Amino acid sequence: MITFEGVHLSFGKNEVLKGINLTIATGSKTVVIGPSGGGKSTLLRTINFFEKPQRGRVVVNDHDLMKAASKQLYRLRQSIGMVFQSFNLYPHKTALENLTMAPLLLKRGGKDEIIDRAWENLKSVGLEEKASSYPSQLSGGQQQRVAIARALTMNPEILLFDEPTSALDPEMIQEVLDIMEKVAGEKNITMIFVTHEMRFAEHIADRVLFLDGGIIVEDGTPNEVFHHPSTTRCAAFLGRILH
Amino acid sequence: MNGPFSIANWRAWFNAAPLFMRGYGQTLLISLWGLVFALIIGILAGVALTGRNRPLKLFLRGYMSFFQNTPLMIQVFILYNVLPKLGVRMGVVTVGVVGLALYTGAYAADIVASAIRAVPWGQTEAAESQGLSRVQTLVFVILPQAVKVGLPSMTNQAVNLVKNSSIMAVIAGGELMYVADSWSGSNLIYGPTFVMTAVLYLTICLPISLFARWLEKRSVRNV
Ligand SMILES: Nc1ncnc2c1ncn2[C@@H]1O[C@H](COP(=O)(O)OP(=O)(O)O)[C@@H](O)[C@H]1O
Ligand SMILES: [Mg+2]
Numbered sequence: 001m002i003t004f005e006g007v008h009l010s011f012g013k014n015e016v017l018k019g020i021n022l023t024i025a026t027g028s029k030t031v032v033i034g035p036s037g038g039g040k041s042t043l044l045r046t047i048n049f050f051e052k053p054q055r056g057r058v059v060v061n062d063h064d065l066m067k068a069a070s071k072q073l074y075r076l077r078q079s080i081g082m083v084f085q086s087f088n089l090y091p092h093k094t095a096l097e098n099l100t101m102a103p104l105l106l107k108r109g110g111k112d113e114i115i116d117r118a119w120e121n122l123k124s125v126g127l128e129e130k131a132s133s134y135p136s137q138l139s140g141g142q143q144q145r146v147a148i149a150r151a152l153t154m155n156p157e158i159l160l161f162d163e164p165t166s167a168l169d170p171e172m173i174q175e176v177l178d179i180m181e182k183v184a185g186e187k188n189i190t191m192i193f194v195t196h197e198m199r200f201a202e203h204i205a206d207r208v209l210f211l212d213g214g215i216i217v218e219d220g221t222p223n224e225v226f227h228h229p230s231t232t233r234c235a236a237f238l239g240r241i242l243h
Numbered sequence: 244m245n246g247p248f249s250i251a252n253w254r255a256w257f258n259a260a261p262l263f264m265r266g267y268g269q270t271l272l273i274s275l276w277g278l279v280f281a282l283i284i285g286i287l288a289g290v291a292l293t294g295r296n297r298p299l300k301l302f303l304r305g306y307m308s309f310f311q312n313t314p315l316m317i318q319v320f321i322l323y324n325v326l327p328k329l330g331v332r333m334g335v336v337t338v339g340v341v342g343l344a345l346y347t348g349a350y351a352a353d354i355v356a357s358a359i360r361a362v363p364w365g366q367t368e369a370a371e372s373q374g375l376s377r378v379q380t381l382v383f384v385i386l387p388q389a390v391k392v393g394l395p396s397m398t399n400q401a402v403n404l405v406k407n408s409s410i411m412a413v414i415a416g417g418e419l420m421y422v423a424d425s426w427s428g429s430n431l432i433y434g435p436t437f438v439m440t441a442v443l444y445l446t447i448c449l450p451i452s453l454f455a456r457w458l459e460k461r462s463v464r465n466v
Contacts, residue, residue: 048372071376078374088369092387102373105383154373 001026002047002158002190007056009042016042017053018214026157027188031201031222034211035237040194043211044160047192048080049073061157078106081151085163087143089135095146096122096131099153108154121149125179141172145179152183159183161193173197180204196241198226210234247434256435259426266422267443273336273418274405274447277343281404284348285397289355290381303352310349315410318342323414339411339418347404351397358393359385398455402448409444419443 002024009017016039024030032040045051046058049065058065063076089098099118104111122128125145127138135143144164151159164180165173177200184191184204195201201208201222208225210218210233218225218234229235256263288303310318319342322333333341362385370380409420419440427436 050368050372074371074374074376076374077372080372082368082372084365084369086365088363088365090366090369090384092391101383102370102375105379106374150373 001059001061003057003059004046005057005059007046007053007058009039009046009051009053016214017046020056020214020216022209022216022219024190024192026190028190028206029184029204030192030207030209031205032192032194032209032211033196033201033225033237033241034209034217038212039214040211041162044082044162044192044194047158047160048077048082078102078108078154079157081154081156081159083144083147083151083159083161083164085167087135087140087147087167089143089147089150091135094132094134095127095138098135098146099150102150103153103155114153117155118149118153121152122146124152124182125149126175139172140168141175144168144172144176148176148179148183152187156189158190159192161191161195163194165195165197198242202226210237212237247432252432253435255430255432256439259430262426263419263422263439263443266417266419269336269416269418270405270408270420270444271447273339273343273408273411273416274401276340277347277404277408278401280340280344281347281351281400282397284344285351285355286386288348288352289359292352292356293359306345307349307352310346315342315346315407316413318346319410319414335411335414335416338414339408339416342410343404343408346407347400350400350403354393354396354400355389358389361392362388395455395459398451398458402451402455405447405451406444 002022004020004022007017007020008015020043032043034040042051046053046065047060049058049068053066060076060080063072065073065076068076089095090101093101096118099121100114103109103114103117108114109117119128119131122131125148127142127145127149130138130142130146135146138146148164161180165176168176177197180193181200181204183189193201193205205222208218208220208222209216210225210229210231212233217231218229224230225234226238229238288307291299292303294300319338322338322342323335326333366384366388367380370384371377375383408416408418411418412421412424415421423436423440427433
């Protein structure tokens with residue numbers, strides 16, 4: 001479970017999160033939408049403590065992140081995966097090594113077990129035959145699929161996706177969405193997606209949040225938020241992204 | 244045939260060749276240890292320069308500014324003539340190694356720091372998002388990538404270091420340049436001496452340069 005209690009976060013004078021109260025249930029799939037600059041990335045990055053709120057509390061699996069020492073944070077982050085817009089694969093490692101490096105270093109299981117898990121995850125994103133390719137030899141879509149497999153190989157309890165398809169060429173978006181949909185359907189991992197892929201959201205999301213100006217403006221099922229938004233701000237935003 | 248390159252002069256040089264080979268060995272020794280310590284200084288200082296310890300960074304900037312902006316000859320002179328008066332006594336080889344390490348280390352630190360900065364921030368974020376500590380991130384993710392960026396310039400520094408080791412001649416360092424200088428002076432045979440001395444330096448530096456060029460080509464291909 002992830003809990004935000006009155007979370008305020010500013011960069012200098014720029015207040016980016018303006019009092020977030022939010023509870024995200026274990027195993028649920030949440031989609032966050034909203035205009036650029038609205039604080040979506042910051043919200044995600046608060047969960048793995050890349051950003052530190054000035055006020056309020058963030059509690060992840062009963063750990064109060066505001067009180068955790070950096071050693072504890074490293075440990076907590078092991079079970080909070082993140083998939084980035086720009087993939088951020090390790091270019092000096094093969095696809096398989098990208099999956100195994102951190103779990104081996106951090107001893108997230110025995111060596112053979114980790115390697116088995118990595119193969120299994122590579123298979124499940126359909127890239128078994130690319131195991132010994134380097135990221136530079138892969139397409140954007142393939143790189144993002146490896147990045148998803150990399151996050152899964154840590155055996156996370158929480159997975160955060162920050163616009164995972166925004167940097168992709170249009171023809172590669174669907175393959176990544178398909179993988180994410182499959183992962184969301186199979187795994188009992190708490191997942192939060194920042195994405196504007198509506199069809200994807202309608203398929204997998206239990207809940208959609210509309211974040212604008214550092215405030216959660218709408219919070220409901222995909223049907224409620226997409227088809228019956230209760231605010232004009234959300235309706236206007238949806239109108240813009242759906243043309 | 245008379246003149247500086249007479250047969251007699253060449254013959255005299257080849258008779259003295261073992262002396263030169265000893266100087267050559269000394270040059271290799273000083274250069275090798277100098278390089279090892281320069282790299283250690285460069286990596287530690289370079290990492291610190293990209294870190295958050297401001298007083299340490301200020302200190303390192305001071306060290307680098309001094310060693311990059313004063314002649315190596317004066318630095319060696321200080322190590323050899325001034326430090327003993329303050330009670331720090333070093334053998335001539337040690338002076339060579341320390342002098343070259345501090346001088347080259349000041350440049351190596353810059354190379355390491357900018358190589359680290361050249362690694363995209365997303366790499367640090369990816370590693371830290373997986374729960375790697377700062378040190379693990381540095382060792383397993385950032386430095387292996389920085390090496391690729393920095394190695395060509397570092398190799399050029401190694402060539403400079405070997406050539407700069409000739410400065411030890413001013414303090415009777417016993418290395419190649421010192422042998423060349425003193426032997427040619429006392430025997431008045433300059434032609435073959437400096438040709439052959441240049442050739443000997445070339446046998447060390449040229450392979451390193453070619454290696455650097457090869458690395459540069461390879462890294463362009465692999466990006
Ligand atoms: N590291 C940072 N330093 C300063 N300002 C930042 C930083 N990260 C984000 N911001 C600012 O915070 C606001 C929200 O950004 P972000 O959370 O990235 O929004 P979104 O992901 O919804 O586009 C923006 O105004 C952005 O400029
Ligand atoms: Mg964003």
